Amino acid sequence: MTTAIRAAVLEEAGGGLAVQDVELAGPGPGEVRVRLYASGVCHSDLNAIDGTAPTRCPAVLGHEGAGVVDAVGEGVRDLAPGARVMLSWMPSCGDCDECARGLEHLCASAWDGMGHGGLLDGTSRLSRGGAPVYHYSFLSTFATHTVVPVRCCIPIPDDVGFDVAAIAGCAVATGTGAVWRTAGVRPGERVAVFGCGGVGMSAVLGAVAAGAHPVIAVDVSDEKTAVAQTLGATHGVRWSGGADATAAAVIEASGGGVDYAIEATGRPEAARAAFLSTRARGAAVLIGIPRADAVLELPALPIPRMERRVLGSIYGSSRPARDFPALLELYRRGRLPLDRLISARQPLDGIGEAFDAMHGGTALRVVLDLEEA
Numbered sequence: 001m002t003t004a005i006r007a008a009v010l011e012e013a014g015g016g017l018a019v020q021d022v023e024l025a026g027p028g029p030g031e032v033r034v035r036l037y038a039s040g041v042c043h044s045d046l047n048a049i050d051g052t053a054p055t056r057c058p059a060v061l062g063h064e065g066a067g068v069v070d071a072v073g074e075g076v077r078d079l080a081p082g083a084r085v086m087l088s089w090m091p092s093c094g095d096c097d098e099c100a101r102g103l104e105h106l107c108a109s110a111w112d113g114m115g116h117g118g119l120l121d122g123t124s125r126l127s128r129g130g131a132p133v134y135h136y137s138f139l140s141t142f143a144t145h146t147v148v149p150v151r152c153c154i155p156i157p158d159d160v161g162f163d164v165a166a167i168a169g170c171a172v173a174t175g176t177g178a179v180w181r182t183a184g185v186r187p188g189e190r191v192a193v194f195g196c197g198g199v200g201m202s203a204v205l206g207a208v209a210a211g212a213h214p215v216i217a218v219d220v221s222d223e224k225t226a227v228a229q230t231l232g233a234t235h236g237v238r239w240s241g242g243a244d245a246t247a248a249a250v251i252e253a254s255g256g257g258v259d260y261a262i263e264a265t266g267r268p269e270a271a272r273a274a275f276l277s278t279r280a281r282g283a284a285v286l287i288g289i290p291r292a293d294a295v296l297e298l299p300a301l302p303i304p305r306m307e308r309r310v311l312g313s314i315y316g317s318s319r320p321a322r323d324f325p326a327l328l329e330l331y332r333r334g335r336l337p338l339d340r341l342i343s344a345r346q347p348l349d350g351i352g353e354a355f356d357a358m359h360g361g362t363a364l365r366v367v368l369d370l371e372e373a
């Protein structure tokens with residue numbers, strides 16, 4: 001049961017994306033096919049396109065999506081065709097050492113499988129003229145349809161739009177989870193967020209919802225820190241004069257340093273500034289994915305002397321089945337205005353423009369509207 005679908009294919013790193021017909025095989029055991037209605041466009045996709053993150057090609061990128069299940073494979077009992085779902089890119093196994101100790105977002109088997117471009121059995125459901133096309137992070141959401149492990153699917157309420165559900169599954173989970181789960185921010189704690197893209201703005205929303213004060217947004221763009229202030233940040237600091245000078249500005253704005261400095265750019269200089277912005281017992285929380293060869297230089301003395309810390313955070317330390325419905329419930333109650341993170345929409349054929357908007361540095365989150373594709 002193979003279906004012709006429309007998908008944006010990356011031929012090789014350094015090239016562009018071309019929207020074309022691709023064949024999609026039916027779902028195997030433990031898999032479902034999803035008719036996609038929305039996909040977020042994320043910096044990690046850009047890293048795959050420009051080669052910063054090596055990716056097996058040809059590939060269909062995209063790893064933030066939502067849609068409706070339209071076919072289920074053998075052994076799938078929890079979901080039936082017609083179910084509205086959002087997607088997680090972490091189909092944790094439940095069996096490995098990491099899953100056993102509650103760290104499902106670090107699942108050893110899922111992380112191992114992510115790089116090979118297949119689904120959990122290592123093979124691809126995507127092809128073109130009989131030759132394989134590879135999946136990306138198990139999801140491949142720059143397409144009209146996808147086949148994913150059922151463990152990637154989280155059901156969503158009828159009144160939540162696919163666009164919001166799509167971004168909740170990566171950017172929002174990553175940013176809010178870093179604040180709530182990795183850092184565990186409590187009311188009244190001081191938070192700074194470095195980098196005001198989709199993930200950083202989600203961290204701002206998470207910090208505001210947690211009752212942090214002040215919440216300081218840092219970016220190279222005054223326009224973006226101004227938007228962060230409309231989302232509840234109390235201060236905007238423009239990145240200027242390098243890491244040490246920017247950290248000094250954050251320390252001044254916060255009245256002596258922050259409890260948590262969330263870093264969402266992946267740049268070592270921003271991670272350094274985040275660390276330098278912290279107060280005693282404070283922590284830099286590093287979310288942004290640096291280049292594989294990046295090295296972070298930090299002053300060593302304040303780590304023991306002031307108990308200052310560096311925490312890593314991937315996927316917001318999330319457990320999708322527990323955390324994603326909670327995100328959407330906060331959105332429905334008006335406590336987390338996720339729709340305000342969506343700054344532009346494009347059809348699948350407009351994916352080049354979507355990445356241009358991200359490159360231009362003015363977009364929060366661009367969402368592909370896949371309904372007409």
Ligand SMILES: [Zn+2]
Pocket residue numbers: 042043044045063064170171
């Ligand atoms: Zn992402």
Ligand SMILES: [Zn+2]
Pocket residue numbers: 092093094095096097098099100106107108109110
């Ligand atoms: Zn596992």
